[in-house]
Amino acid sequence: MSQPEVLNQEFTLGYTYTRSTGPVVGRFLTALKNRSIVGIKASDGRVIVPPMEYDPDTAEELSEFVEVGQEGEIVSFAWVKEPREAHPMDKPFAWAMVKLDGADVPMIHCVAADREDSLATGARVKAVWAEETVGFITDIRCFELV
Amino acid sequence: MTDIAIVAYQQSDCVSDAGATNEVELIMPVLQRTFAQAGLTNAQDVDFVCSGSCDYQQGAAFAFVLGVDALGAVPPIKESHVEMDAAWALYESILKIRMGHAESALVYGFGKSSPGELPIVLSQQLDPYYLAPLWVDTISLAAMQARMMLDQGLITERDMAEVVARSRRNAKSNPHAQVNGDVSADDVLAEETYVSPLRRSDCCPVSDGACAIVIATVEKAKEWGKPYAVIKGMDHRIESHNMGMRDITDSQSTRLAAAAVGVNDGRVDVAELYAPFSHQELILSKALGLGEETSINPSGGVLAGNLLMASGLARVGEVFNRIVAGEAERGIAHATSGPCLQHNMITVVEKA
Numbered sequence: 259m260s261q262p263e264v265l266n267q268e269f270t271l272g273y274t275y276t277r278s279t280g281p282v283v284g285r286f287l288t289a290l291k292n293r294s295i296v297g298i299k300a301s302d303g304r305v306i307v308p309p310m311e312y313d314p315d316t317a318e319e320l321s322e323f324v325e326v327g328q329e330g331e332i333v334s335f336a337w338v339k340e341p342r343e344a345h346p347m348d349k350p351f352a353w354a355m356v357k358l359d360g361a362d363v364p365m366i367h368c369v370a371a372d373r374e375d376s377l378a379t380g381a382r383v384k385a386v387w388a389e390e391t392v393g394f395i396t397d398i399r400c401f402e403l404v
Numbered sequence: 405m406t407d408i409a410i411v412a413y414q415q416s417d418c419v420s421d422a423g424a425t426n427e428v429e430l431i432m433p434v435l436q437r438t439f440a441q442a443g444l445t446n447a448q449d450v451d452f453v454c455s456g457s458c459d460y461q462q463g464a465a466f467a468f469v470l471g472v473d474a475l476g477a478v479p480p481i482k483e484s485h486v487e488m489d490a491a492w493a494l495y496e497s498i499l500k501i502r503m504g505h506a507e508s509a510l511v512y513g514f515g516k517s518s519p520g521e522l523p524i525v526l527s528q529q530l531d532p533y534y535l536a537p538l539w540v541d542t543i544s545l546a547a548m549q550a551r552m553m554l555d556q557g558l559i560t561e562r563d564m565a566e567v568v569a570r571s572r573r574n575a576k577s578n579p580h581a582q583v584n585g586d587v588s589a590d591d592v593l594a595e596e597t598y599v600s601p602l603r604r605s606d607c608c609p610v611s612d613g614a615c616a617i618v619i620a621t622v623e624k625a626k627e628w629g630k631p632y633a634v635i636k637g638m639d640h641r642i643e644s645h646n647m648g649m650r651d652i653t654d655s656q657s658t659r660l661a662a663a664a665v666g667v668n669d670g671r672v673d674v675a676e677l678y679a680p681f682s683h684q685e686l687i688l689s690k691a692l693g694l695g696e697e698t699s700i701n702p703s704g705g706v707l708a709g710n711l712l713m714a715s716g717l718a719r720v721g722e723v724f725n726r727i728v729a730g731e732a733e734r735g736i737a738h739a740t741s742g743p744c745l746q747h748n749m750i751t752v753v754e755k756a
Contacts, residue, residue: 283533334551336544336547336551336599337600339597342541353540355552365648366538366540366548379551395534395538
């Protein structure tokens with residue numbers, strides 16, 4: 259008896275639609291594409307980066323954008339000795355809460371460093387851009403020590 | 405306000421890998437023991453059924469529908485589901501009873517976390533534009549929270565290690581625990597860091613399993629003639645999804661929920677806290693104002709086994725067990741959801 263032909267079809271799991279990111283998230287992502295970082299003023303005047311659409315305390319709609327610096331300081335960090343496959347780096351790195359200059363609220367991103375003890379709370383870091391920016395959070399490839 | 409009686413609680417063992425056992429097979433033995441404890445035959449004997457689970461664990465849409473197969477839902481039953489921990493299914497069921505639409509309810513939660521890479525799966529509950537695309541995992545987020553507390557001098561690594569040691573020791577008397585034993589704080593501190601500053605022991609294990617509770621009006625519970633404890637209050641509050649916007653060294657939502665249910669209006673004999681990381685137990689104990697008179701996590705808590713989507717309900721069940729056993733008169737159960745204790749629920753359970 260001859261072997262039956264095995265039927266197969268390539269399949270890629272993914273979202274096959276596009277989403278509008280709206281006036282706030284969209285503004286932030288568009289700024290990233292242009293290699294700048296914007297935040298938004300909360301009801302109490304604090305600058306939130308990345309920007310939020312509504313103030314979590316007052317539920318007020320927010321709209322006053324502010325460009326912030328591309329350097330900032332580490333507020334807290336976690337050292338990842340063994341990166342997971344999904345992680346943005348394949349060698350040890352840190353996740354950090356980074357408060358950018360001109361911002362009052364830290365953002366979470368990754369920090370490239372050779373060793374854990376080269377990092378510290380309060381250390382200065384700067385954004386490193388991806389070679390090609392497309393309007394995505396990963397346009398900031400990582401932060402690194404200044 | 406009508407008190408609600410808890411009449412039965414059962415859970416499966418917390419196992420690191422249930423293998424080929426599917427969700428229905430995880431749930432069915434637990435439900436059978438729960439029905440037996442309440443003196444019921446099956447799901448037809450209660451007015452309402454509500455479950456808690458998460459499709460992301462199974463990696464399949466509407467996976468909770470499979471769980472309903474464990475009920476034998478023919479003829480049709482009144483049934484609902486929360487895509488959350490089953491503690492929130494208990495909340496829904498209590499509302500159903502208080503609205504007068506039911507006199508009794510079965511609540512169950514289940515999850516098989518072992519097939520996926522759980523910390524990465526959970527990263528997809530984060531902000532979909534700013535965080536989820538980075539795949540920042542839940543352990544790393546908790547590690548940043550712990551470091552912030554250590555930096556500010558709110559806790560020490562020894563405080564964290566002592567939580568682990570007590571949890572392991574308490575878990576020795578819990579037949580369903582996955583991790584237990586005599587481990588000293590020094591032993592924990594001697595361990596190398598995992599996602600620094602956390603050590604592996606500071607993090608709850610990944611567990612598979614299920615648990616279930618039967619609740620009823622006090623009148624119904626008396627009719628059934630089984631020992632019961634009463635739920636005096638339940639409240640839950642949520643904080644911003646933006647972790648930079650909240651003080652992650654504290655738990656404001658826990659404080660608010662605790663105040664709303666009057667946690668400190670009486671002695672708290674026992675507290676079962678859903679703290680997936682050792683430092684989070686310290687945050688919660690402080691936010692709840694717990695003192696020396698309270699036995700915290702006598703079951704070992706989730707550091708001894710974390711039935712994701714059932715652990716919050718299990719906390720209520722553990723407090724119920726201690727009250728009907730006469731070991732405690734008043735206790736509180738805490739459930740959490742979201743990264744770094746974003747959403748918290750407090751339940752006060754008292755002796756009938």
